[in-house]
Amino acid sequence: MKKLPLLLKPEVFSNFDAILAVMSTKDLNLNFTDNANPELVKENRKIFLAQIGVSEEQLAIPKQIHSANFCVVNSPGIYESCDALMTNKTGIYLVVSVADCAPVFVFDPVKKAIALIHCGWRGAKEKIVEKTIYGMWDSFGSNPSDMIAYIGACASVCCYEVDFEFEKFFNPRFLRFKRDRKYHFDLKGEIYAQLVNSGVKFWNISVSKHCTICEDKLFHSYRRDGDKSGRMWAVFGLNS
Numbered sequence: 001m002k003k004l005p006l007l008l009k010p011e012v013f014s015n016f017d018a019i020l021a022v023m024s025t026k027d028l029n030l031n032f033t034d035n036a037n038p039e040l041v042k043e044n045r046k047i048f049l050a051q052i053g054v055s056e057e058q059l060a061i062p063k064q065i066h067s068a069n070f071c072v073v074n075s076p077g078i079y080e081s082c083d084a085l086m087t088n089k090t091g092i093y094l095v096v097s098v099a100d101c102a103p104v105f106v107f108d109p110v111k112k113a114i115a116l117i118h119c120g121w122r123g124a125k126e127k128i129v130e131k132t133i134y135g136m137w138d139s140f141g142s143n144p145s146d147m148i149a150y151i152g153a154c155a156s157v158c159c160y161e162v163d164f165e166f167e168k169f170f171n172p173r174f175l176r177f178k179r180d181r182k183y184h185f186d187l188k189g190e191i192y193a194q195l196v197n198s199g200v201k202f203w204n205i206s207v208s209k210h211c212t213i214c215e216d217k218l219f220h221s222y223r224r225d226g227d228k229s230g231r232m233w234a235v236f237g238l239n240s
């Protein structure tokens with residue numbers, strides 16, 4: 001029998017039957033990137049969705065643009081020009097596509113609402129995490145102190161080299177290993193800080209230990225593989 005593709009499931013949500021939270025790995029490329037064979041991507045999506053028990057008609061997919069825009073989702077479909085989705089509806093599964101950017105999962109167990117954020121350095125610079133948390137309060141009455149958050153596998157401080165101009169955008173505590181006008185950017189740290197600044201309790205935040213750049217067997221990485229890189233999906237939904 002063929003081996004099933006490896007999936008990662010954040011442990012923090014495993015106690016909630018009503019939640020599906022999952023991220024795919026390098027075993028599948030799930031996006032129609034320039035170098036991808038579209039037939040293969042379609043097949044990979046079928047395999048992945050069958051494995052998680054979700055149909056294509058239940059997905060809400062943003063057309064990501066590295067912005068700080070979010071959309072409130074009331075029905076499945078394509079959402080233009082945004083990088084975060086939120087819903088309090090069951091049976092709709094939010095998707096973000098990643099290869100080094102972080103998927104950030106936020107769950108409010110009181111109001112039964114979720115958000116899924118695509119956050120790279122551009123989104124982080126525009127405070128997409130803080131804006132999305134505010135959006136959940138505004139849309140669903142969510143109190144950040146009730147929220148449970150998970151920062152998924154992404155480019156991490158071990159490998160994420162950036163230019164000195166990042167000084168203009170981020171607190172120096174997230175710019176590490178300074179040398180020769182380069183830093184390593186701590187994207188997870190910046191996201192964590194935005195969650196805490198928004199009122200999410202630090203004991204309700206967990207962070208993946210994985211780095212997409214150096215763990216080349218496990219993850220697609222745009223930094224590492226450039227245009228040849230595939231994309232992984234993070235999926236977050238309230239089961240009906």
Ligand SMILES: [Zn+2]
Nearest residue numbers: 158159211214
């Ligand atoms: Zn690394």
